Each structure stands twice: as C-alpha cells, then as structure tokens.
Amino acid sequence: MESAVSQPAMATIQDDDERLLARIGYKQELRREFTKWSTVSYAISILGVLGSVPATIGSPLGSGGPATAVWAWFIGSCMAMCIASSVAELVSAYPTAGGMYFVTKHVVPPEHVAIWAWIIGWCNFLGQAAGVASVAYTVAQMILAAAAMNSHLNPDGTYAYQPNAVQTVLLTILLLCVFGTICSLTTKSLHKIILWFAPINILGSISICIALLVLTPNKQSAKWVFTEVTDGSGWGSKGFSFLLGFLSVAWTMTDYDGTTHMSEETHDAAIRGPLAIRLAILVSGVVGWMLTITFCFCMSDFDAILASPTGLPVAQIFLNAGGRVGGTVMWFFVILVQFFTGCSAMLANARMAYAFARDEAFPFSGFWSKVNSLTKTPVNAVWLVVTFCSLLILIGIGSTQTIIGIFNITAPALDLSYIAVILAHRVYEHRVQFIEGPYSMGMWSRPVNAIAIAWVCFISVVLFFPPTKPVTGANMNYAICVAAVIALVSLTWWFVSARHKYTGPRTKDLLDLVPTEDPDLIREYSQQLPPPEP
Template identity: 25%
Template sequence: MSAHQTDDGTKPRSPTATEGEVVENTIAAFGYEPAYRRVLGKAAGICIVIALAAPLGAIMVSGSYQIIFAGYWGLSWGWIIPNIMMIPQVIAVAELCSSMPVNGGFYWWAAALAPARSSRAFAFITGWFNALAVATSLAAFAYSIAVGMSQTMTIATDGRYVGTLAEVMGMSMGIATVWALVMLLRLETINIIMMVTAAFLFLSCLGFIIALPITHSQLNMPFTTAANVFGSFQNSSDWPQTGIAVPFCFYAVLFVNSTWTSPAYVAEETRDAAREAPRAIVESFAWTSILGLGVCLVFAFCINDLDAAINDPTGYPLFTVLTNHWGQAPTSACLIISIIFATIGGSGFLLTMSTQVAAFARDGGLPYSPVLSRVHKRTSMPMNAGLLLLGLTYLFLLLALNEDASDIVYSMASISSLIIWITPTALRLFAGDRWVPGPFYTGRYSWYIHLVAVLASSYFLITRCIPPSADTPPVNVVVVLVVLVVSIAAYFFASKNFPGLDLEALEAWRHENRHTVNGADFAQVLRQSAPERPSAEGSSRELSPGEGPSREGSRREGNSKQRDD
C-alpha cells in the first residue's frame, strides 16, 4: 500500500479538528505508524528549552570561560556576538522542522535531503553518530548540574567540603539516574513538570537580575562602568593570542544556549507540529538569549575586582560573586532550590534525546531495533531507548575523572552537536527539489540563511576543537573522532539489514506537498501552505492550473493507536 493512501485505498483526508487540536498526518505519510500521544504545544516546547537551559545556573558554571578569556568583554559581547551568529542556524533548523516534523531530527533530515543513492549511508552514519553524540550531551548536562551541586555544598559548608573528580562524576551519574526515573511518568505529567520548572527558573532569573544590583547598591559597592563592561578586553588564559581567546569566550553560549533544538525532537508529540515546533524553536532561543544576556550583564556590572574573579581558587568565580553579595546561608538556600528544579527539568533532556534514538531504531538502524523503538503505551515514552542512553551517559562520564574534565565533557557535547547541526543544513543547499518547504519558510532568503548557518557553525566547530591550553592534548577531538569512526565502521560492517528511510513514501510525500516553484516568494508560499476552507456545501475549491495541492490536504488523518510495551 502506498504511504499516501489510507487502508481503503483513498487519498488521506485533511487534518481533522478534534477539541480544537489539529491531528497531524505527516508521520503516516512518511510510512510510519503514529506511536506518541500529541499532548505538547508551542508553550510546552518553550518550557522544555528553558527548563533544560536553566540560564542562571548554567552561566554560573560555564561563565569562567567568559571571564578568563575575555574579562568584562566576555560577559557582554562574549554573549551577544555568538548568539547573533547562531540566529541563521536557528532559523534553518526551524525551517527543517517545519518541513519534516519527525522525532529523528537532524539524522532524518540529512537522509531525506541527501541524494537517493547516498541516503542510506547518510541515514546510518549520522544516525549512529547522533545516538552517540546525544549521550555526550546528556553527560555534559548532568556534569554541569553536578558541578553546581558540588559548589553549593562547598558554600553551604563554608569550604569544609570540596568535591573530588570522582565525587562529581558520581553525582553526575546519580542525576542521570533521576532523569531515567522521571521517564516512568506519563508524558502529560512530564509536560506539567516542565512548565512548572520553566516558570520557576524563568522567575529565578528575573529575581536575580533585580536582586543582585539592589544588594550591590545596599553594600555601597560601586558598579563597573559601562565603558569597562562593553570595552575592556582582558585575556588571562594560557592562550595569549586574541584570535584564540575570543572564540573560547563564546563557548559558554554554545553550551548554555544549545537546547533550543529540543522542540524538533518531540515533534511527533506536538500538536500541529509543522507550525508549533518551529515557533517554539525560535521563541525559546530568543528567551534564553535575552535571559542569559541579563544574567551576564548583571554579573559584569557587579564584579568590582576582575583580577580576583579571574584568580578565584574554586574555578567558578560567579558562585563567589553571589556569596560575597548575599552571604553564605541565603546563597546556599537559593542554589539548593535552583539545583533541585534544574535536576528535575533536566529529565526533559533525556526525553528529547531518547526520542531521537527511538526514531533511528524505528528505521532499523540499531541492534535490537524493535525493542529500542518501542513506545510504552501508558507513558508514551521510548523507555528502552532511554535506558540505552543512560548506559552510554555513564560511559562518557568516566571522562570526568580527567583533570580537564569540564572542558572535555562540555566541548564533546558542543563539537558533536555542531557536526550534527551542519550536516542537514549543508545538504539543504544542494537538495534541489528534494527540499519541500513547510509553513515556516523564509522564501527566497532561505538558501542564503542556510549558507550563513553552515559557515557560522563551521567556525564554531573549528575553534571548539582547540584545547584549553597549548600543553593540553585534544582529548575531546580524539573522542569525537573515535565516535565518528565507529559510526562509519558500523555502516560498512553492520548495516547489511538496514533499509534506511522509505524513499518511495518520501517521494510520494514530496509530490503531494510541493507548494512552491522557482521564483515563488514568501507570500505565495504562505498562501499555498494555508489549509483550504471548504464551501458551505462541504466541497473544496478547485485548484487553478499549476497550483500545487495544499500541504495540509496531504496529511493522513492521525489515529490514537499506540505501540504497546
């Protein structure tokens, strides 16, 4: 049966309005059986991103990059510039998600946009690399929360407790285990948890932005001048070259503001995903960028002794700044509450990562794929895929025993993510008619936006491979290369039974959904992508010659059938 026909051989119906919700048919059109309950919306997508990013805590952990490599300049322009550079990538990913709203995300888009003869190779290699890469990202996020927890315990005990590398690694593994336990809850419950967590973290950022300057003023401490905050560049790192120090101060942004892709990974759980998911991507990036900028600037204006911050013995100067202003007990109380919420919110990261692994297993790309792709009926969660990622996360966290643990773990997550982001974005440039825009589309500017996105991401990728000092071996690059080599080797030795994407269904979907031609502008695309309104007699208007069918009219009516456990 063709993927774009229903069981009775008729063409799929338009999306059906059910209690105000749009039922998606895209997954069925791609040849898959819908397996997730669509309970998320744009607000949920934004909340997941904020809950994962936890801007205040994440900046306090990673802000040492900005201070050591660029001083005040790092806390101002070191946040502003990389976020501006990331905007084309955000728009490009939003377009990809709108076009093909599937949980497979980047690996799936790469396979769909690659030439047919190489689609299978792209699907398998990027799928394997993505599965291993998301484990490094999970390790990095768990490690960052563990570092915050360790620093909070140090502050609470007035320095009597200082976490060792092994203890921080153990905390990281414990945090990842908590995330796995949260996945036992229903998706609807996790949706509520993400919203509550995001609300608290959002308000905590606003509270910090207001409270720290007030305390600073009450202590009769002078504020740093704007001329210094925006104009004083001070490189105190082991790399004296400014050309290396500047991209190093960007790394905090690459780590903190990297979760904006999350709505794309839960597209199959999102209502009207072709519209709501890309909006969530763009808006969540904007919110985390603005909140992060507020946090960075407040810290910059309230740091009077930059040299003391640079030489902070803990290695996390922003924690010291907070303690000096608020005192030991209030700072400890605030941080403990924030860490609890950040830990709970981090469970959404395991959810968004496991859906990608389950999507790859659904295509037959992993050993025991039928088991790993299974979606639990009660929870609407890919629990087996989550357990696999938990084991891989434990493995990558062993690298935390290295003295340069933080840079190794964080940079692995950044490097692997950048490689995954670049792949489908670059393929989009050469996709030709394999690219079918969705409702979120920038028209004639789309190709150029993707080009700039590839160039900016390539710059981040190249500079992120530089070790933190000239004497430090590039362990992060070695680990990422090993992961890439394993992915390529797996294709040549273990992909015999891997079918890849259903290219016949994909081409049928393209034929049904092409709604733009050469020279079409954005307004034409928007008009053609809008759902058709039936007449009073229940019949749709006739299409004029040369006008493509509505994108909405090509989707199969969703159903509530779930895969059982």
C-alpha cells in the same frame, strides 16, 4: 420511518497531525499531549540559561575578560538564531521524533540516504548523550559546590569540604537515574511538569539579577564591563582570546532540534515546533545577555572571583552579595534550572534514540524502539540513554580531562550535524524534491543558511582549539581526539556491517499505515508526496 443509510468507514487517522505523520511514513504510536505553551517552555528549558551561563561563563571571563563575555554572548546569540531558523525551516516540513536526522532522507538523493542518515544520526545521538552527561555532571558539581560553600573556611582560603571525583561521579549517576525516572512518565504528566520550567527559569533569572545589583557592593563601571578585553589565554593576542569567549554561548545555545524530537507528542507540531525553536533562542539570548552583564557588573574583585575556592566564579559572586544564606538560596535556583535542562535534554535524547532504533540503527533495535504499554512512551529508549550516559560518566573517576573532552564534543557534534543537512539541502535542491512546511524564510532562506554554515565551520575550529597556552596534558582540549575516535568507530561499523543492513529512515507507504474504505481521502494526501522511492 426511514431506515438508516450505511456510511463508509472513515479513515483511522484522527487529525491533521496524524495525517501528516502518515504521509511522512510513520504510524502514530505516541500520544500528542504537548500544547503550544508546554512546547515553548520545553524549548526554553533545554537551553536553560540560568543554569548554563553560571556553569560556563568562567571560560570567556578567564580568556578575554568581561567585554569578551558580554559581546561574545550577543554575537553568538545572533548567529544561533540563524542556525535555529535554518533548522526550524527544515523540520517544519518533516516533524518527526528523528528531527534533523529524518530530514536527511528528503534532502539527499536516494542512493546517498543511508550513509548520510547514519552519520547525521550518530552525530546527533552521541552529541546529545554527551550533553545529557555533561549537564548531569554540572548539576552534581553545583550541588557539591553548595555543600562546600556551607562548610568551614580554612585559614588558607580553602573550604573544609572538598568533593572528590568519585563523589561527583556517583552523584551524577544518581541524577541521571532521577532524570530517567521523570522522562519515563506519560506525555501528559511531562506536559504538566515541563509547563513550569520556562517561567521558573525566566523569573528566577530576573530576580537574581535584581538581587545581585542591589546587594553587591563596589560594582564595576559600565566602561569596564563593556570595553575591558584581556589576554588571559596566553596566546599573545586579545583578538584570539576574544574568539575563545564564544565557548560559553556555543556550549549553551545548541540542541536546536531538541524540540522537534517531541514532534510526535505535540499538537500542530509543524507550526509549533519551529515557533518554539525561534522563540527559545530569542528569550534565552536576551535573558543570557542580561545575566552575563549582571555577573560582570558584580565582579568587584575580578582576580579573586576567578580564583574562587568554590571553583565556580558565579557561586563566589552570590556569596559576596548575599552571604552564605542568600548566596545558597540564589544558587539553589541555578541548580534547579540546570536540573530542568538535564531532564529536557534527556527527553530529547531518548526520543532520538527511539527514532533511530525504529529505523534499525542500533543493536536490538526492536527492544529499544518499543513503546511502553502503560505510559505510551518509549521507556526502554530512556533507560538506554541513562545507561549509556552513566558509562560515559564513569570515565570521570579515572580521568577528569577525558570526561571534559567528551563533554566538549556536544556543541560541535550537534551543530555540524545540523549544517550538514542544511548544506545537503542546498547542494541537492535541484535533484531532490523538498516539500516545504508551514514555516519558510522565503527569500531569506539561502543567505541565512549560508551564515549558519559559515558560523558553525568557524566556531567548531574554536571549540576544538586548546583554550590556554602553553598547552599541556592537563589543559589540552581533548574534544578533537574524542571526535576522531567517534568518527573512526562509526565509519568502521558502517563499512564492516551496517551498510549491508541499514537503509536510512524506514518509512512505510501511506496505504499500509491507514487501512480505510475511503481511498479518495488517502489519495488526496498521497498526491502531495513525491513518487515512491524504488
């Protein structure tokens, strides 16, 4: 009988996902439990159009009328696809929990990586945190609006129950804790839960549209819905009022790289992440447009619905169509989908915090980047986000305008962080070697990148502009003030302390990550990387 021949030990990397992560420079710490469908469902749920459109449609309706809401959504969705495709192309090459923040390391010269990564990272983290806080705050408002809808209606047209700022803030903090509890589960549990987010969102949207069109009496004409543009902003120009209508789609269609923050927990992340990003924009764009058109058709009394005592025009549309019972049932699904959006947004923010802490960008980074031994997820980073968002929300007790200004920073902070990386990729492409991933736009890459950059620069000005005139302390858009404070604090911190310690994404050499007795296997993959940085 022949003796067994000893075989050399195989590499400890188990599959191509872990090999790719090791080539990038990180050790696999999280479990890859997300599948193709849970990744797509997550990407769609983080946009959550059934919750986001009812929460934001009042702005374009009030500023420019129904046609503004309809066509601004259509145009904005097309522009969102350009941004999302540009983001997908970059993160396909480097699918890590850091998302676009990590990509910075591979699109700018080594001597500029630290400052670029610092700015992009903080823009991304703070933009996401403001988004999480705003979604939780919106869910609280929706729940309290439902309570008001079901209270007694006074003779003056107001509801007997009127929620105050303290109640809204406390309910928001409770919701943030619920989000945090869900996001602290294992990746396998999150996969099973998130798998249902998108189907409920899509089926709920279709069902509500059918119900509203059947039940609403005296619907508006198609001509009114698709052609009626008003000057509700007070700026004296229907054209400018139309531009303000982009606020709804800009607030909804953002956080494109949210899916990529789950890359280290997703199988075939380099392929499935970009696919999910683009598919989410397509589905959300179509469903959001369908909802917007339906709501406009069902605004039988335009002025009365905008001035609804619920404070949310869509809630009044539901009441008019289905009464208290039917309206509350439809509103429940809006709240549920917005709740899903909050969970998804917090998950992305927590993974970004984990990635940022892993690179020593936070105080006590070792604690925040720790992976829980039981769940194998970064639970500490989750509760960092819960705590930070709760502190932001407390501002709402003293100043509603300030908290709204913080919420309004979400879209410009995220979008500007994306196009900064896209622009850097194009500016330094002849100096920095960039290894393309499985997804590439080929010859369309440069023109699509150019459209994305131009659009974000344009829409950011709109997002920072006061929405109505005359401008007063009550209606001022304080987002520009919040942005200035964030920039001042971040850059001061950099020049005083961080530039001496922070070096950008802290990757390791492949051989340090993968001890093996088969160096030929490691050499095969390491040859695909550019020479190590000095």
